[in-house]
Amino acid sequence: MLFGGIDVGSLTAKALVLEGDKVLGWNNIRVLPNPVESAKKVMGELLEKLGLKRDDVIAFATGYGREKVVEAGFAKEHVSEISCHAKGAFWLNPRVRTVIDIGGQDAKVIRIDERGRLVNFVMNDKCAAGTGRFLEIQARALGLKLEELGGMTFIAKNPVEITARCSIFAQTEVLHYLQRGFSREDIAAGVNKAMAQRVYYLAMRVGVEREVALAGGVAKNRGVVRELEKLLNLKFVELRMDPQLIGALGAAIFAKEKYGG
Amino acid sequence: MFLGVDVGTGFTKAVLWNGSIVSFAIKETSGDLKPVLDSIVKEMRGFKRCCATGNGAELVEFADIREDDVTCLAIAGRRMVNADYVIDIGAQSITVVAVDEQGNVIDYVKNDKCAGGTGKFLEVMSSALGVRIEDVDSLALKSDKKLLITSQCAVFAESEVISHINEGESRENVISAVCDAVAKIAVSQANKLGISGKYTMTGGVANFTSITERIRRALRADYVKFPNPQLAAAIGAALLAEEL
Numbered sequence: 001m002l003f004g005g006i007d008v009g010s011l012t013a014k015a016l017v018l019e020g021d022k023v024l025g026w027n028n029i030r031v032l033p034n035p036v037e038s039a040k041k042v043m044g045e046l047l048e049k050l051g052l053k054r055d056d057v058i059a060f061a062t063g064y065g066r067e068k069v070v071e072a073g074f075a076k077e078h079v080s081e082i083s084c085h086a087k088g089a090f091w092l093n094p095r096v097r098t099v100i101d102i103g104g105q106d107a108k109v110i111r112i113d114e115r116g117r118l119v120n121f122v123m124n125d126k127c128a129a130g131t132g133r134f135l136e137i138q139a140r141a142l143g144l145k146l147e148e149l150g151g152m153t154f155i156a157k158n159p160v161e162i163t164a165r166c167s168i169f170a171q172t173e174v175l176h177y178l179q180r181g182f183s184r185e186d187i188a189a190g191v192n193k194a195m196a197q198r199v200y201y202l203a204m205r206v207g208v209e210r211e212v213a214l215a216g217g218v219a220k221n222r223g224v225v226r227e228l229e230k231l232l233n234l235k236f237v238e239l240r241m242d243p244q245l246i247g248a249l250g251a252a253i254f255a256k257e258k259y260g261g
Numbered sequence: 262m263f264l265g266v267d268v269g270t271g272f273t274k275a276v277l278w279n280g281s282i283v284s285f286a287i288k289e290t291s292g293d294l295k296p297v298l299d300s301i302v303k304e305m306r307g308f309k310r311c312c313a314t315g316n317g318a319e320l321v322e323f324a325d326i327r328e329d330d331v332t333c334l335a336i337a338g339r340r341m342v343n344a345d346y347v348i349d350i351g352a353q354s355i356t357v358v359a360v361d362e363q364g365n366v367i368d369y370v371k372n373d374k375c376a377g378g379t380g381k382f383l384e385v386m387s388s389a390l391g392v393r394i395e396d397v398d399s400l401a402l403k404s405d406k407k408l409l410i411t412s413q414c415a416v417f418a419e420s421e422v423i424s425h426i427n428e429g430e431s432r433e434n435v436i437s438a439v440c441d442a443v444a445k446i447a448v449s450q451a452n453k454l455g456i457s458g459k460y461t462m463t464g465g466v467a468n469f470t471s472i473t474e475r476i477r478r479a480l481r482a483d484y485v486k487f488p489n490p491q492l493a494a495a496i497g498a499a500l501l502a503e504e505l
Contacts (some may be wrong), residue, residue: 033427056376105417127375128416137416168376168415171355172270179292 002052003116003260004059005251007084007213011104012217013038015046016248017057018256025050032086035065041090043074045145058259059250064115072075076255082121084250087139089213090116092239092246097209101134101246102199102218104132108205113243115225122206128167129197132218137167138191146221147257149188153223156189170194189196189223196227210236264303264308265498266324267333268317271352271380271465273297274492277305278499285492294320296397312502314494324437326505331369333497338461340500342485342491345432347460348451348476349493350443350466352380357451364500370453375415378446385415386439389422390432395468397436401471406430413446437471444475456482463493 002024007014008031016026027046031038039061048052054074060085061075070078080100089099091110099110106125113119124250128134153159160177164170170191177187195218214236218224220243230233242250262283267274273290285387286304288297290316294317302323314323314333321327330349338347339468349356387394403419408425411419417448418439425435443466451460460482462473467490477484487493 033424105420126412126417127414162373168381168416172381176292182359226335 001155001260002057003252004043004057005083005084005133005248005255006043006059006061006063006069007247007251008042008061008063009036009103009247010064010106013042013063014245014248015042016245016252017046017050018249020254023241023249025141026242026248028242032244036068036074037064039069039074040071051164058134058255060255061115062247062251077258079251079254081247082104082108082123083118084173084247084254086110086112086116086118088246088250089205089239090214091249092241093211093213093237096209096213096237098212098216099246100199101215102130102132103216107131107199107202108240109206109208109211111206111209113161120206120237124202124233129165130195130202132150132216134167134170134195134198135191135218135224138188141171142178142188144188148221150192150221150225152185152188153192153226156183156185158186159189160187160192160211162194164188165198171245192221192223193227195221195224196231199224199232208232210234211249213237213239215239215243215245215246218226262310263499263502264305265333265500265502266298266311266313266321266340267304267330267495267498268294268315268320269351269439269494270316271303272491273315273317274495275301275305275485276492276495276499278496278503280453281458282489282496284387285489285495287491289475290317295406299324305476310505311504312498312505314498326502328501330500331356331366331371332492333364333494333501334358334463335360336364336365336500337493337497338463338487342461342463342487343459343484344461346454346456346460346464346482348447348460349464349483350379350447350462350472351464355379355447357452359454368454370450370502372450375413376415377418377449378429378443380464382415382418383439383443383466383469386422387436390420390426390435392436394419397440398471400433401437403439403444406434408434409482410438412444419440438459440475443472444479447472447476448479449478451480456480456504459485461485461490462485465491467491
């Protein structure tokens, strides 16, 4: 039997299929307006690529609208994103005790014990500061692609300071810096640093124990990653997997543990 | 005559005062404030003393004194409309002030860390809707269906606005929900102080009756209208310049 995970986020939807302890394949798409449609498309494309039928895979759903994904028959059960990220990261590296997951519209810091069980977590989904949206807004103000933002930290000479916590006020600051002739590299580096600081404050609320793993799309921004490592005074562990897929992986492992005998 | 200058994050306001308003100016606060302030001095000659307030008060070189905006709002609220409370919604802040009989500050709450419910919030939502800010009131009046915007965060609220539009809701109904959201945030700030007696509303957002009406419905206290609400802090500054 094969096991699958579907993780519908605010900006992207991910699917993954496991055979035993091996990842057979995965898929990552921009979300459609409806989480059920996103789930159908992301898993449908993956099954087609792998030459599989829907009945070949027992899938669990996580993320936005996961209950609806189950109701619509695209997944057998649903599990919270917190549990899935803890499960996925621990499965990839059992030394992990903290998972920092930064998604498009939320940020979570999850503490797990030596057996991979959830100990505590803290989550921000009320304010865009410290989420992917913060970066998206500032990148747009700077006329940069989201993928270009991270690298700016490494070529900036004098990163600016972004003082506002609020994403909207920070955008005003970014525009003022541009008007005053600061370079895009220096402003972008300041944005990455500000982003890291907001995640750092969130992490301090629950505490951080090594090893620490990063999950979610923002983990692909090298500038934020480096600034966050400096603030936490540690190096993140490698998970040998695209950080955006950890939630879907966790969901697939839950399915395997429950129905894999 | 006395001059009050309020350098806000959105607009710079100036009031020339001689027992009542002699003249006033409202100019956009730009990156380079010098030409804005120069034109104010030129237009408002003959003042004896000047008091500056607002975020950019330090930049007003010709000011004799500087006072924080909370103090200015308090005295303006008491002297102009005899208010016990002032709810001020500016471009980037919401301030609620409790005022004593003399116009001094008893207590206040201020949020200038989050765009939720501020003028900026209204600006972001109307721009997402493709609605001019001056049309907010007239459109909100035409609403015939109650929609909900639950986020206080301007970024997340903007996503909610876009979802409503994608689901085919009318601009009138969405803008009305935006006004509900602004009012709700202002009311929750006001409730931190607990409003009783007479209150007034000031700041640029108080010009939107669709919002002041909603706040009035939610607060059980006597409302008194502030004439020219955007000038409140500048008037208070002029009054403080006079008293010195």
